[in-house]
Amino acid sequence: MYQAERQGLIARAVREAGRVSVRALAEQFDITTETARRDLQALEEAGLLRRVHGGAIAVERASLVERGVGERLTRQGDEKARIAAVAARAIPERFSGSILLDAGTTTGALVEPLLARLAGAHAEIVTNAVAHAAVLAGRDGIGLTVLGGRVRSVTGAIVGADTVRAIEALRPDVAFVGANALSAEFGFSTPDADEAAAKRAMVASARRVVALVDASKFGDESLTRFAGLDEVDVLVTDAAPEGDLAAALAAADVEVLTDAHEGEHA
Numbered sequence: 309m310y311q312a313e314r315q316g317l318i319a320r321a322v323r324e325a326g327r328v329s330v331r332a333l334a335e336q337f338d339i340t341t342e343t344a345r346r347d348l349q350a351l352e353e354a355g356l357l358r359r360v361h362g363g364a365i366a367v368e369r370a371s372l373v374e375r376g377v378g379e380r381l382t383r384q385g386d387e388k389a390r391i392a393a394v395a396a397r398a399i400p401e402r403f404s405g406s407i408l409l410d411a412g413t414t415t416g417a418l419v420e421p422l423l424a425r426l427a428g429a430h431a432e433i434v435t436n437a438v439a440h441a442a443v444l445a446g447r448d449g450i451g452l453t454v455l456g457g458r459v460r461s462v463t464g465a466i467v468g469a470d471t472v473r474a475i476e477a478l479r480p481d482v483a484f485v486g487a488n489a490l491s492a493e494f495g496f497s498t499p500d501a502d503e504a505a506a507k508r509a510m511v512a513s514a515r516r517v518v519a520l521v522d523a524s525k526f527g528d529e530s531l532t533r534f535a536g537l538d539e540v541d542v543l544v545t546d547a548a549p550e551g552d553l554a555a556a557l558a559a560a561d562v563e564v565l566t567d568a569h570e571g572e573h574a
Contacts, residue, residue, distance in 0.1 A: 309337065311347070314337055314339075314347065315347050315350060315351055317337075318333060318337075318347055318348070318351060318357075319351055319356045319357065322351075322356070322357045322364055322365070322366050323366055326365060326366050326527075327360075327363060327364065327365040327366070327527065328363050328364055329362050329363035330344045330345055330348070330362060330363050331362070331363075332363075333347070333348075333363075348363070348364045351364070352364070355367065365528075387522045387523070387524075387546040388413060388414045388417040388522060389417055390546050390567040391414060391417070391418075391520050391521075391522060391544050391545060391546055391567075392414070392417035392418040392420075392421050392422075392520070393421050393567065394544050394565050394566065394567050395418050395421070395484060395518060395520050395544040395565075396418060396421035396422050396424070396425045397425070397565075398482070398484075398518045398542055398544065398565070399422075399425060399426075399482060401425055401429075402426065402427070402428045402429035403425065403426055403429055403431055404429045404430050404431060405431060405432070405480075405481035405482070406431070406432040406433075406434070406478075406479075406480040406481050406482075407422070407431060407432070407433045407434070407480060407481065407482055407483075407484065408433075408434050408435070408475070408478065408480040408482070408483040408484070408510050408513070408514055409422075409433055409434070409435040409437065409440055409483075409484050410435075410436065410437070410465075410483070410484060410485040410486050410506075410507060410510060411435070411436050411437035411438075411439075411440070411463055411464060411465030411466070411486070411503070411506075412437070412463065412465070412486035412520075413486075414486045414520045414521070414522065415437070415440070415484050415485070415486045415520055416437065416439055416440060418484060418520065419440055419443050419444065420443075422484075423444075423447060423450070426449060426450065427449070428449070429449060430449050430450075430451070431449065431450060431451070432450075432451040432452075432453070433450055433451065433452055433453070434452075434453040434454075434455065434478060434480060435452075435453075435454060435455065436454075436455040436457070436465055436466040436467065436471055436475075436506055437464060437465060437466070438454075438459055438464045438466065439464050441454045454466070455471050455474050455475065456470050456471065456474065457469075457470045457471035457474075458471075458502075460500065460502070460503065462500075463500075463503065465503050465506065466506075467500075467502035467503055467505070467506050468502060471506050471509075472505050472506060472509045475506065475509035475510055475513055476509050476512070476513060478513050479513060479514075479515065480513065480514050480515070481514070481515050481516065482514060482515065482516045482517075482518060483510045483511065483513070483514030483516070483517050483518065484518050484520060485507050485510055485511065485517065485518070485519050485520070485535075486507075486519070486520050486521070487507075487519060487520075487521050487525065487530075487534075487535075488525060488528070488530045489525050489528035489529050489530040490519075490521050490525050490526055490527075490528070490543075490553070491526075491527055491528060491529050491553065492537075492552040492553045492555070492556035492557075493529075493552075493556075494529045494533055495533050495535055495536040495537050495539075496519060496521070496533065496534055496535040496536075496537075496540065497528075497529055497530040497531070497532055497533045497534065498530050498531075498532055498534060499530045499531050499532065500531075500532070501531075501532050504532035504533070504534040505534075507534040507535070508534040508535065511534065511535045511539050511540065512539075516541050516542070517535070517539065517540045517541050517542070518540075518541065518542040518543075518544060519535075519540045519542070519543050519544070520544050520545075521543060521544075521545055522545060522546050523545055523546050523547035523549075526545075526549055526553055527553065536560075537556055537557055537559075537560035537562055538560040538561070538562075540560075540562055541562065541563065542562065542563045542564075542565060543557060543562050543563070543564050543565070544565045544566075545564065545565075545566055546566060546567065547566060548564065548566055549564065
């Protein structure tokens with residue numbers, strides 16, 4: 309097989325699978341690991357992938373990649389709706405308590421199911437999301453607090469030192485947080501340091517932490533970690549984690565809920 313043909317197949321494999329390993333490439337194409345690494349280097353220089361330890365990942369999985377709200381609203385829509393429906397059941401019906409609601413499109417999908425769950429009760433909701441606040445404002449039985457700070461245009465999240473200080477002064481009963489990436493070794497992460505700081509404060513302040521992460525983010529690592537696996541109580545997702553991630557979640561005693569297997573552990 310010619311080098312150009314092999315590299316084309318490698319590039320396609322990365323696009324389809326999201327990541328490849330040097331060892332697997334060497335076995336698949338019957339080449340040395342050194343040749344596989346040279347192929348990955350050439351493809352990275354062409355902008356077709358990003359090399360990582362032991363292999364390569366698709367460019368869109370790089371640590372600083374961050375899609376805007378508009379684009380994210382069109383991605384994984386069904387999965388986010390299913391995750392939100394399960395996450396709402398993490399609190400009892402007519403829950404009367406305090407909820408901290410993180411910014412993001414997955415947590416945004418949670419707003420309406422959460423309101424249905426809270427019907428007939430009085431709950432206090434605190435959020436750092438402009439979009440969430442617009443939907444929650446004026447709803448019966450809902451006390452709403454919107455955190456102050458700078459609004460990031462990319463995500464609509466309110467962030468900054470004032471935001472973090474306000475969160476640190478709270479002790480909510482439950483926090484619902486989103487993440488851009490989740491891996492066994494690095495935990496929960498996000499590209500932007502300011503958003504990570506806000507999420508980190510939420511995780512530290514809440515009595516119970518529920519993370520909403522769709523399975524497309526499993527195995528990814530964004531630039532900034534905001535929580536280790538052992539800092540989260542519940543992971544709500546659309547497909548059960550497997551392999552190293554499943555083992556790590558189980559070791560950290562994280563409850564994993566999916567629409568198919570609600571209540572199971574990793």
